[in-house]
Amino acid sequence: MPRDFGTWGFILSVLALFLMYPVGIFINLTSPAFQRLLARRSRSATITRLEKVIRLHASVRDEQMVSVEVDNILIAIQNAIGIIGLGLIGILMSMVVLSFPSLILVRAVAHRSIAPVVLFVPAVGVPILYTAYRVLEQMVRYRDRVSPMRRAEMEREIGELSDKLHEPRR
Numbered sequence: 001m002p003r004d005f006g007t008w009g010f011i012l013s014v015l016a017l018f019l020m021y022p023v024g025i026f027i028n029l030t031s032p033a034f035q036r037l038l039a040r041r042s043r044s045a046t047i048t049r050l051e052k053v054i055r056l057h058a059s060v061r062d063e064q065m066v067s068v069e070v071d072n073i074l075i076a077i078q079n080a081i082g083i084i085g086l087g088l089i090g091i092l093m094s095m096v097v098l099s100f101p102s103l104i105l106v107r108a109v110a111h112r113s114i115a116p117v118v119l120f121v122p123a124v125g126v127p128i129l130y131t132a133y134r135v136l137e138q139m140v141r142y143r144d145r146v147s148p149m150r151r152a153e154m155e156r157e158i159g160e161l162s163d164k165l166h167e168p169r170r
Helices: 005-060 070-106 108-111 115-146 148-166
Strands: none
Touching: 005 115, 070 115, 070 148, 108 115
């Protein structure tokens, strides 16, 4: 067994030179099989996605659409609720990170003046965050059903997926 890196480098380089040709042949023989496998999986994923978008489009086709202005207002409300939720998460995390270590200190426990604040903010903030999440979830579902922009996106996506399925294979 060699004990220095130079000898190991030489052995590995000679081994790589000898294995280069058989590995190249193996790769050339197996690459068409991998290409067929990837194409088959891609095609089945495209078909599944197309069926899902067509089902969603069919379920919302007969619903009353909102105007573009109302849709833009809904988007602004969604963004505002999301920003408020992120702000609440930041406040909660800063309260936890900055206040709980001070409760551990002997002087802070002796005074206990910060304990109600530290316990009150998470107790109020977590239900507010959960409510904001549920409201956002319902708004997204509603917009998926009545948004003219979302319907146009669905129709465009259906067209693109259909074109992808019907284009000639290379």
